[in-house]
Amino acid sequence: MSKEKIEKKIKEEIELDPVTADTIAKEFKEHSVAEFFKKNKQMLGLYGKVRTLTTIIHEYVSNSLDACEEANILPEIEVKLDELGEEYYEATVKDNGPGLTEETVGKAFGQLLAGTKFHRMMQARGQQGIGASGCTMLSQSTTGKATKVITGKGDGKVISLELTIDPKMNQAKITNFKKVDKEYRGTAVQAKFKGVIYKDTQGGVLEYLRRTAIANPHAQIKFRDPKGQTVLFKRTLTHIPKKPKEMKPHPLGTTVDDLVTMSKYTESRKAGSFLKNEFDRVGDTSLQKIQNMIRFDLNKDPHQLSWEECEQLIQAFKKVDFIAPSTEGLSPIGEDRIKKSLESIVKPEFVVTLTRKPKIYAGGYSFQIEVGLAYGGNAGERTSSNPEDVKVELMRYANRAPLLFDGGSCAITKAIQSVEWKRYGVRDLDSAPLAVFINFISVHVPYTGAGKQAITDEEEIMEELRLSLMDCGRRMGIYLGAKRREHDRKMKQEMFYKYIPEIATALSSVTKEKKETLITKLEKLVKDKLGLEKLEAKIKSKQVGKEEQEKADDEIGKAVVVEDEGSGDE
Ligand SMILES: Nc1ncnc2c1ncn2[C@@H]1O[C@H](COP(=O)(O)OP(=O)(O)OP(=O)(O)O)[C@@H](O)[C@H]1O
Ligand SMILES: [Mg+2]
Structure with missing residues (x-):
């Protein structure tokens, strides 16, 4: 078709079906967050056959660990995978956590953007409220089947139910709800997925659980793979990590927008007490310093703070020497x-x-x-x-x-x-x-x-x-340096030893000393010169590792001071 003909056809089509603001308005539709993620599963990491299965286990296991730690329970988690057909698996994850109530179990597994962690300033694996429900949605959209949940609080009653998500409403549709007399505390979830594959590779479930065990030495994790083989990651620590506390935001790093939003919802009646109550490390001394740097009174109602006044506050924050953020909300492994x-x-x-x-x-x-x-x-x-x-x-x-x-x-x-x-x-x-x-x-x-x-x-x-x-690299470098020196000395020793018999023969003919005696003396001379005897003795008594570590600690001390002065390293 010629260019002219194509242009004519387009013109005719536009005339026949003109797009106006009114026709666009007719097309306008709202959609729920569940519909959005149903269409955009890849945003939840639910793509790739192996990756998807690992992500599902990651979501369930992270939830179990979070729940156990929050309730001060040493986690015991069982993960099972069953192959039901080609690229078709059933995942089961069971924990000994605090369990869920009748009111929350539907929201936890059947409603996107719902959970206990999003609004909290506390360290947890989950933070969005879409992990568990995202899995429910994937299960129903690939198999048409519901997710089964059994949960108990350890009070002799166990709730068992099946659920799917109503995508339009972003709400759980619960079926087969039962309450049975049984002693169980924890949550067990079981769901089927199509289009997934189990592989014992780097991005696979087994590797995921191995890595989880490394960073969670207090957790016991049992895994039964689709072939029925069981792997147990035993806990190497028998006490629960210190539970992190909920934290307040630190003023340094807070944005004007954060401040404006927080000021609208605060229960404080003065801007000063709002800053003191809702931010980490703001005390009377820092408040006084802030007051001297801004052009309004901190006795003002915080709900009336303007964007410009919040900007003044943020500028003032930058000039106050605040104490470093409190660490109560963080729980390092150690x-x-x-x-x-x-x-x-x-x-x-x-x-x-x-x-x-x-x-x-x-x-x-x-x-x-x-x-x-x-x-x-x-x-x-x-x-x-x-x-x-x-x-x-x-x-x-x-x-x-x-x-x-x-x-x-x-x-x-x-x-x-x-x-x-x-x-x-x-x-x-x-x-x-x-x-x-x-x-x-x-x-x-x-x-x-x-x-x-x-x-x-x-x-x-x-x-x-x-x-x-x-x-950390410096510490390792010191150890590797010592190892390399030891290796070099050994190489030198070997080289010298190679020539000792020849030298001993020549010396023996000149000095008339016995060849064997000369060999022994020369070997000792080489060892003394290279310091090998001392080194061997140290290695035997495991002194080397210890000394190198201490030396590394000293070095780190020095290095940290230098870095804190802002010199950087490289
Ligand atoms: N095994 C469990 N035991 C107790 N509570 C659970 C368990 N699994 C989920 N929950 C509850 O359900 C909520 C929703 O879980 P979900 O995985 O969807 O979101 P999240 O963990 O808060 O955040 P993220 O989307 O980042 O994982 C959690 O916040 C938690 O309160
Ligand atoms: Mg989660």
């Missing part, structure tokens, strides 16, 4: 526990760990970084049966939940790649027998998407991640 976990699960030759002090990023949220570097032994990923064919293993976590996907867009990966590992004795990071463990903890993790697999590379986060890695 250096010793990370070390034990990595030793027992990764089985490396050497581990260094570090838990840094909390910092804040935009929004007034505090965060803390924990690093573990496991070197040698079984550390690193092995893709073939050749033990030499090893790859660095990056273990990313947010609030102790493993992040297995979207590594390329995650601040943790970017920080690891930005560090000059050569400085710390690792010549080629990619092929190093090394596991890099990083746990990012915060009351609000700034994920790049609703799938919760990558952390945003905010400036403060990147800087702190790099400093943490470099701190």
Whole structure:
């Protein structure tokens, strides 16, 4: 068709069916959040056959761990996968948590954007209110079947029900509701999914649970795979981690918009008491300093604060020397526990760990970084049966939940790649027998998407991640340096020993001393010169590791002081 003909046809079609504001208005429809996520499952990380199954288990297991910890219960979690057909599986996750009530069970599993964690400033694995319900929706949209839930509070009564989500209303449709007399405390969920595959690979369920066990040494996790094989990740810690407390936002990092919104809903009657009551680390002294820097009275009603006045407050906050954010809302794993976990699960030759002090990023949220570097032994990923064919293993976590996907867009990966590992004795990071463990903890993790697999590379986060890695890298470097020196000395010894018999023969003919005596004396001379006897004795008494660690601690002390003065590292 010629150009003229095409243009004529388009003109005719437009004339026949003109698009006006009125026709557009007729097309306008509203849709619920459930309809939105039903159409955009990929935003919840529910795409890719293996990834989807791992994400489902991740959502259920994270909820179980959150619930147990909140109720001060040592988690005991059972995960089962059954293959029902081609790319068709049934997932069952059972916990010994506090259970759910008749009123909340429907909302928990059958309503998107509903939950207990979104409005709280407290460290938890979940934070959006879409994990469990997203799985319910995926199950019904791929199999047409309902999700089964059994839950009990340990009071002799157990609720059992089946549910689906009404996408238009974003509400749970409950069927087969039963209340039975039974002693069970916890929640068990069972759902079927099509278009998913179980694989024992890097992004698979088994690897996900292995990593969960490393960062949650207090949890016992039992997994039965579709072939019926059972793996038990035993707890290596028998007490529950300190429960994080709910926190207030820190003034540094709070935005004008946050302040405006908070001021509208506060119960305080004066702007001063609003700041004191609803922000972390605001006391009388800092209030006085703020008052001296702004052009309105802090006795003013906070509900009447204008955008411009909030801007003044934010400017003033920046000039006040606030105490660092309180750490009560954060629950780090701890250096010793990370070390034990990595030793027992990764089985490396050497581990260094570090838990840094909390910092804040935009929004007034505090965060803390924990690093573990496991070197040698079984550390690193092995893709073939050749033990030499090893790859660095990056273990990313947010609030102790493993992040297995979207590594390329995650601040943790970017920080690891930005560090000059050569400085710390690792010549080629990619092929190093090394596991890099990083746990990012915060009351609000700034994920790049609703799938919760990558952390945003905010400036403060990147800087702190790099400093943490470099701190830990130095410790490892000192150990690797000592190892390398020992190796070099051994090589030199071998070289000298090779020539000793020849030298002894020549000397013996000149001095008439026995050849054997000369050999013994020369060997001792070599050992003394290289300091090998002392080194061997130290290695036998395990002094080397200890001394190197102490030396590393001293070095870190010095390094931290230098970094705090703002020199950076590289
Ligand atoms: N196993 C469980 N035991 C007790 N409560 C649970 C359990 N699973 C879910 N819940 C409750 O249901 C709510 C909704 O869970 P859901 O996974 O949808 O959201 P979330 O965990 O709050 O956030 P996210 O979407 O980030 O996972 C949770 O906030 C929690 O209160
Ligand atoms: Mg959740």
